[in-house]
Amino acid sequence: MSASATTTATKAPAAASKKQQRVPQPIRPSQGPLKSTWHLPETDKKWGVYHWLIHFTGIDPLPQNTTAVVHEKDDPIPVWNNVNLHIWIALRVFPAIGLQYVYTQWAGRNFHPVANILYWGVFVSLFGSNLLNVLRKVTTNVGFLQPQATRDGIPDVKVTEVLNSLLMTAFFRPAAATLVIYNRDAPMKLSPWLPLMIPAFSLAVDFWFYWYHRIMHESDTLWKFHRTHHTAKHPTPILTLYADMEQEWFDVVFIPLLAYFTLRPVFDMGFWDWMVCWTHVMFIELIGHSGMRIAGTSPAFDLVPMKRFDVDLVIEDHDNHHSRGWKKSGNYGKQTRVWDKLFGTILPRIETLDHLIDPTDKISLPQF
Template sequence: MTETVEATRLVEGKATSRQPVRPSQGPLKSTWHRQDNTQGWGLYHWLVHLIDIDPLPPSSTTVVHDKNDPIPVWNNLSAHIFILLRFGAAFALQYAYTHLTGRNFTPLINMVFWGAYTSLYGINVIHSTRRVAGQVGFLQPSKARDGIPDHRVAEVLRSLAMTGFLRPVAATLLCYDPNDAMRVSPWLPVLIPAFSIAVDFWFYWYHRLMHESELLWRFHRTHHTAKLPTTVLALYADGVQEWFDVLVIPMLAHFTVQAVLPMGFYDWMLCWTYVELLELMGHSGIRCAGTAPAFDYLPLRRLDMDIVIEDHDLHHSKGWKTSGNYGKQTRIFDKLFGTVMPRVEMLEHLIDTGDKVWFPQW
């Protein structure tokens, strides 16, 4: 495994020097976190600062690649470890509580507990993704990335909080029973990719409709002001889109899978943990290839249906009302319905499968 934490990265024998990360000064101009004077900060500015989720913090640097430099791939074992350690810790804490007290969480406590879990997990993903970005660089390196915009700091933080807390609320209301024994399904190896594909199916059509319908586009255009997004902008959108992304699509995916396979509360939370990783990574702009960990045992790459970070990056940078790459977990439905956008940087001959990027655990 190639080490990726060095100050400079070697590409075909040459050192790739580090350069400062430049936040965009376009529609999502982001300067507030780079100012020495914090007197103008409000509560939300301080919260973003304290939990350290600025994807482009002051003084951050990254490597800048030539277009023909080899592209590393994810070490998916590290992603599985990252996910299972965190889900396993949350599951173990709740299991210990039931063992010691003889009863499980009430529905309200369950919502709060798993809402805290998904929120902390998302923050952890943002931190680790930022470390990788500094190590391997961004796509479209000549352009500046969009950070947390000066005029919508509160909205970005609210979107992330909605994602963290409302999904466990929906899962608790739909399939949590405090009287049931705590367990996960033996079908998890099937449920994890099935749920991700179900999410992708419903997301593909809703996402495509928002681009192709004049009526719906007005709910999506805010999200597309990010031309070169970063992780925290994954849920940056108008209110209607936020509610669909956060609640409607997950519930439709659950009902779809539930019609075929039993899927309990803890199964749903683990499946969504896999989805959330790719949801955030897809907006990161990191110059790294590889198959999403949920699909390790499916031949998506051989079918040219796998998704890489560049796919959604192109959807933002090259698409507007007319676009493509509407899927966010796979390219299955983009391939089936002819909406694939050709890759520009992550070309097959440049991908170095021997150069594995370990996803930082902390």
Template structure:
């Protein structure tokens, strides 16, 4: 295991991106400018300065237009042909939509890092080594493929016309709260049960993660995170096909943000508007703090909220993003 750790994510592991001759895969990621900024490329934030804070509604400006594209295409198609697109066309549309949103979100979060810096700025931020790039690419494409497949298997009905409920914001909140409940207990079990820690251990070899390390884990954990937890949660709080697809888009955006490490105070767009008033919203720093601890020393097990952490006594105090240290008068766009 120790040899894997040394070859894994670490500060300064991205020196390969300055080489002139690179394999096609590595060259492509460099071309799209989505590799995480290293310490030299990030803004040097003063840990004592106030942290930029953004509302969830401000964040929605970016992912919302992309999240609703599959529904709009299906709706227009139905109005014209009186039938929905085929299963394959629908799957491809969601696949490319999630892949596009994921790539654009990584670029967006990296922009925050370049403008506002990293959390825990005095520590090195993990970057992606040369040999890990195929695994990272596989994780990105796997997530983009498995989630539309999950939605189609769970709730696609070719006889049902496209529709979105007036109660969509509340539906997204309830499903996210259910998903966070499932994730919380699976995640906490991996930390507190000695027999389960090996499932989660690889993911915790990165103490200061970045967006592209979201899926850095053993295959079993990857499957649970991508499909297992969302599917279990959907059975607890089932939604229609179009609502589920919108949820999957926002879920992708929020999960990438949780690993970006950017020194910004921003919460989950699906739960923050309801929970921030009660101090139960989850922001970037919460999961970043979780990664700095190992096996049984960890806290902040939730991924979308602090609701369950607060209820069960596993929420930790914020180091940089406490209320008195927030600046709400900063523009969001990097």
């Protein structure tokens, strides 16, 4: 064994020991343009309906007394337990499909399109709020990247806008898919090609998102529609769709439909295939804005060796896009680094370095 390997081997147990001794500390909310103090108890007399809704659903990422472990830069970094992530997603999306199937067997036909939009809008809302809750729990134990920085929560002056963005996403995406794909009279089924369809759809979404995202950064005309999103330098998941209305329309409606039509010549994608694929995309959208100190890539790409080709996306990649870039940036992809790699816009990782990653320390999402 070489001297450097011996040094690395002796450092690893020490780093692991330091990690075990860390105690969660209070999270410091941002005091910048996204200053968030509205959730403090002494302010609740001024709350509106949206404040109470965020409070009762528990989707506020930085409520009072929230804590997270603060790591040293040489502490080992855990990885996602992708088997757990697959189970977590499956236990939500497939029962929703199953319940709709039971209804069709009982009623003799499927939901009216309006009912279908409402049904899947509620599903996306519950899925998203559930994920926001469990991510906050996990963050307590794993901590944030760039721990010296403050984190951005729901800003005092934009509570209504943030929740409206989430609700718009929850209902407009199923609405677009219902109008374009849904056939009330067709039998409910899932494609046998679904395991390949999921990564293909994520890759197609990322292609269109990459170019529209990059152009917004590089065009003076379009940057004005994106800079609101970039006031979050160290975002939390609820700020995933914090943006101007023009950007939200592209994120919520046009990008998913462009991805669908891109794959249409290859896959016969039905509405329920689309919902399973989009659930995986939404899952990574929210996690990608979490800033959590975890390595490992999307469960959508478990059948594709993304890391071997250095095109895997980890949380740090999009976190760096926000914190280290403004109008000129990089890491424009949000599902992969495939297009960033091909077109030369990858930003270097600073914390999620290979020698620090501990593949034996796997992080699972709580089911509830």
